[in-house]
Amino acid sequence: MNSIPAKKEIAFSGEIGGKIAEKIWDSIKSGLILVDSEGKILLWNSWIAQHSGIPAESALNHFLGSLFPDGLAASFKTALRNVLQHKLPIILSNALHRSPLPLYPLPVAHRKQDRMQQSIIITPIVTSEKKRLCLIQVTDATLSIKRERVLKSHSERLSKVAITDALTGAYNRRFFDERFTAEFGRAQRQNIPLSLIMLDVDFFKDYNDRYGHPAGDKALISVVTALKSQLHRPTDVVTRYGGEEFAIILPDSGSEGGQIVAEKLRAAVSGLNIPHGTSSVTDHLTISIGIVSYQPDTSCNATCFLEAADAALYRAKHDGRNCARHLVTPECGKPCPADTPQVDSPD
């Protein structure tokens, strides 16, 4: 203990004698360096010795700056000077400084290796003899960066789960409600077109009754896959609106675009040729589609727009199913959609 004069600077009382203190700082899993006001090293714990490849014997009583052939980073030197001068603690974040000291992950092979990512805290220490010292604490930031990444990917996965329909993998109603409100608001503010598709699997209850619920589930999954295969813009996504009802928001799409997409969707599901013996339309599974397109400069609100989509879907069912029917947003301040349908016939 006495062979290292530096350690006399630190006073310990009672049972925590110098020997124990030495064991403590050598057990700590972060780096500790104590320097005096000239930059002379008074403490160099095992962690620092291991990660710098410089043993304590070679470091103690030498100047920090002279230990490293490449010298110290300017920002590190400034920080050290500031702590000594102003006696205020300083943080050198990993984000802004990366690797100020030449420390390496174990085993230290030197040179070719990348430096360890570091977070550094420098605190002033004033001894009972009024000597100003600086304690430099170094922690390996690699771990905390990794931990943050893992947490971030977890939370991304969880937020994906929160907006996904477990059975079909389509987005769920919660997602639809949020996205629809946002997109409708955007269309109104920026006066741009917007189309909304509502579709329903024809005679799905009969399908379940005839083929059983597991088959019904499988059919819904196939329908979603078929719908997805027809949507190519990243903004156009399938959402499960409820039971066998699905909704697709088509931002920036006017009535013509909306009708083209609708017909493709209808054809794709029909093309699956999933046998449906109890359908009154045909011998396989089909869908009915309602489309509503937002006309800029109309006074339609979100609720009214949604009702118009329902009305168009109702019209498609009324007209014999396996077809698409289209509405253009009416001027609906008071009298709402159903009584002013402009029915087109895409078939």
Added chain:
Amino acid sequence: MNSLSDLQLDALTEIFNIGAGRAASSLSEIVNDEVRLSVPRVQLYQSSEINADALSLDSPRLGAVKQSFSGPFNADAMLLFTEERAMKIVHDMMGSQVGIEDMAEYEQEAMCELGNIILNACLSSMADMLDLTLDSSLPVYSVGATDAVLRQIILETNQPLILVLHINLSIEKRHLQGYLVFLLSSSSLQKLLSHIDRFISGI
């Protein structure tokens, strides 16, 4: 004592602008670019007057870096930034190594450092000019809804008066307004002012 004399305000503004200059040069060294930092105004507020509107904080979330210091008088110094803009500044400071969406990984520590630089500079300038010694804790960063953060400050200080520094920070084309809030007890404020008066009479 509900107000400061013009002379006292001038002296404080001068002291803190010297601190701001020091912080700017530290920041410039880190970002390798010119950083400008100034304290255009120092004001004493009634704590009941402190709200998002009074401080023109138009962001829903506020980041706060806090250091407690002690010496001839004790105070908590808090640097307040709207989170969104602070993140952009830190992002710029880091260069293009990280996308803004990945900033969360670094936010905590980087904001601590940014706050630490500015708080230390203001505190050390005050200590030098008033010829006193101040000790400080390490910075702690917290982020929360603007109103909640401000309410918490008022609640914690439980003091009628709060000293507020308006801070302008610009790095390259990016401008950031922040506030440095000193929370001191009335006796600590008295002591600070007597040091200020001594400083003024010594000029």
